[in-house]
Amino acid sequence: MPLSRIGWLLTVVICAIAVVALLLSDYRGYAAVxxxxxxxxxxxxxx
Numbered sequence: 660m661p662l663s664r665i666g667w668l669l670t671v672v673i674c675a676i677a678v679v680a681l682l683l684s685d686y687r688g689y690a691a692v693x694x695x696x697x698x699x700x701x702x703x704x705x706x
Contacts, residue, residue, distance in 0.1 A: 670700040 674697030681690035 660667050664704065667700050667703045671704065674700065 674693050676691045677693045678697065680685075681693060
């Protein structure tokens, strides 16, 4: 697995964890932005 793919995968995982933490803290706007960043990173994983 190339290093760039690992980097994007790690970004998606971190964003997913952050979204859950932000939603639990009732920060819906920040969670939505973080989810958008995670989706953008996930697009880079698609081949």
